[in-house]
Amino acid sequence: MFVTTLVVLAILLMSACGGGEEASQPTTPGPSSTESPISATPTVTGRPATPVGMPEAGLPMGKLAFSSRRDGNGEVYLLSDEGEMNLTNDPAEDIESDLSPDGEKVVFASNRDGIYHVYVVNVDGTGLIRLTDDPAGDFSPRWSPDGKRIAFSRTGALYVMDSDGSNVQEVTRPESEATAPPCKAGAFLGGWSPDGQQLIFYAASVTRRLGQVCTVNVDGTNLTAVVSEPPGYHVEPIWSPDGEWIAYRSIRDENAEIYVVRSDGTEDTNLTNNPAIDLEPDWSPDSQWVVFGSYRTGDCDLYIVRPDGSDLARVTTTIGKDSDPSWGP
Numbered sequence: 001m002f003v004t005t006l007v008v009l010a011i012l013l014m015s016a017c018g019g020g021e022e023a024s025q026p027t028t029p030g031p032s033s034t035e036s037p038i039s040a041t042p043t044v045t046g047r048p049a050t051p052v053g054m055p056e057a058g059l060p061m062g063k064l065a066f067s068s069r070r071d072g073n074g075e076v077y078l079l080s081d082e083g084e085m086n087l088t089n090d091p092a093e094d095i096e097s098d099l100s101p102d103g104e105k106v107v108f109a110s111n112r113d114g115i116y117h118v119y120v121v122n123v124d125g126t127g128l129i130r131l132t133d134d135p136a137g138d139f140s141p142r143w144s145p146d147g148k149r150i151a152f153s154r155t156g157a158l159y160v161m162d163s164d165g166s167n168v169q170e171v172t173r174p175e176s177e178a179t180a181p182p183c184k185a186g187a188f189l190g191g192w193s194p195d196g197q198q199l200i201f202y203a204a205s206v207t208r209r210l211g212q213v214c215t216v217n218v219d220g221t222n223l224t225a226v227v228s229e230p231p232g233y234h235v236e237p238i239w240s241p242d243g244e245w246i247a248y249r250s251i252r253d254e255n256a257e258i259y260v261v262r263s264d265g266t267e268d269t270n271l272t273n274n275p276a277i278d279l280e281p282d283w284s285p286d287s288q289w290v291v292f293g294s295y296r297t298g299d300c301d302l303y304i305v306r307p308d309g310s311d312l313a314r315v316t317t318t319i320g321k322d323s324d325p326s327w328g329p
Contacts, residue, residue, distance in 0.1 A: 039215040059304070059315070060328045062285050063123065065097040065106045066302060070320030076108050076125055077322075087125045096193075098142050099123075101329030106326075107131075107141040107150055118152055118165075133167035140189040145196045151218075156186030158199055160218055164266070171220050173198040175268045177205045183214035190237035190248070200226075200236040200246065213261075226265045233246040236280050239263070240287040245307060247271070247290050258292050260307055271309055280302050291315070294322035 011276045064079040071086070074093040088094040092112035099106055107120045118132040118141045132138045134154060141152040143163075151160045156174035161167055177185035183203045190200040190213075197218060204211040211233035213226045226246060227234045237248035243263060251260045256277045261268040272278040276296035283290060284304075290303045297314075300321040305312045316322045 005319065032154050044103075059286065059327075060289060062326050062327055063103050064291065064315070064325055065099045066316075066325040067097060067108075067323055068316075068318070068320055068322045069279060070318045070322070072320075076106060076121075078106070083201075084316075084318075085125070087121055087123070088184060089125070094119075096140050096324055097117045098326045100143050101145055101147045101328070102249070107143060109139045109141060118150065120163075131161070132168075142189055142191045144192050145194055149196075151189055151192065151199055153187065153189045153201075156188075158187045158189055158201060158216070160199075171199060171218060172201075172216055172223070174203075178207045182212050182228055183216070184225050185215075187216075188235070191239055193239055194241055194243040198222075200237045200239055202248070204233065204235070209233070211235045211251075213246065219283040226263070227259075227261055227268065234259075238282050238285045239283055240307075242287040244287070245283075247283060247292075249279050249281065258290065260290070271305065271307070273309070282325050284327050285329050289327075291325045291327055293321075293325070 014222055059079065067074055068077050068079055073091060074095045075086050076088045076094045076097040078087050084270060086104060090112055092110050094110045096110055097106050097108040103123065103308055105120055105122055107118060109116045110119050115132050115135065116137040116139055118138045119128060119130050121128045136155045139153045141150050143150055148163055149160050150163055151158060158171040160169050160171055171188045174186040175184045180241060185203045185205040187201045187203055191203065192199060198215045198216060199213050199328050202211050202213055210231055212228040213234045214224060216223045227248065230252065232252040235249050236248050239246055245260050246263055247258060247260050250255055255275065256279055257283045258272045258278045259268060260271050276294055277293055278294045281290050281292040289304045290307060291302055293300050294303050299319055300323055302315040302322050302325055303312060304315055
């Protein structure tokens with residue numbers, strides 16, 4: 001049942017966003033938290049990072065890592081004051097990137113070794129290293145606020161490890177989605193709380209057509225549903241750096257919008273309010289902007305907007321899906 005649930009969930013979310021990285025989520029139960037670190041994994045020599053064109057609008061601050069299919073396959077790009085650069089430049093699928101807190105490294109998932117593992121690379125495209133090697137596959141890696149740990153998803157469970165791939169620990173374990181209480185029907189990582197004490201994620205029950213935004217302490221305690229009402233698919237949550245707000249995608253009334261809600265679950269607000277598909281939000285380092293993907297021009301590009309819905313600006317214009325942004329210093 002768990003395998004079927006994840007497959008159907010991937011299909012539902014793909015149809016809601018025009019195809020995306022959700023299809024890469026694991027579909028088989030995983031092992032316990034006794035994995036060995038991959039500290040002996042050698043450095044992988046990749047192709048040089050490739051500069052590309054300038055964006056339509058510059059960023060108010062910092063750098064932006066994101067996934068793009070403009071080359072026909074998933075690649076990780078970096079947007080900065082110098083323009084856009086292809087960091088991965090590999091025929092494999094490179095997805096779900098996350099900038100380190102110091103803005104010097106990017107962690108991402110890639111199937112370049114046959115199944116998805118977690119990799120890290122410098123922002124100039126050098127120093128590529130594989131961090132995980134589990135046969136179940138690993139996805140959605142996210143840096144802790146201090147840069148010392150990385151959380152990720154594996155077969156519907158959440159894990160944390162040290163930033164070198166060692167000391168892997170299980171945080172949550174999924175239950176049968178048809179009967180699981182809120183937040184226990186498989187977990188797909190969003191990110192960390194600003195204080196590094198909690199993870200935010202979404203849990204989904206396909207048979208009940210529900211997705212919930214949840215938080216949990218890094219030690220697995222204090223599992224809490226933040227957004228579960230109204231019934232719908234509430235997915236892709238991310239905490240603002242100041243800890244005040246959570247942005248997430250919600251599929252209600254057959255439309256995908258970006259919402260913001262206070263960390264205590266109050267003041268739930270539709271940020272985008274557009275008939276197009278909006279997805280995969282992230283916050284600027286100063287919590288003054290939200291970046292997200294949108295199909296409002298027919299192609300999926302990245303946009304930025306204030307948390308009150310003002311000052312909307314388009315950031316990327318290249319043909320091909322640009323999505324899953326991560327905004328860093």
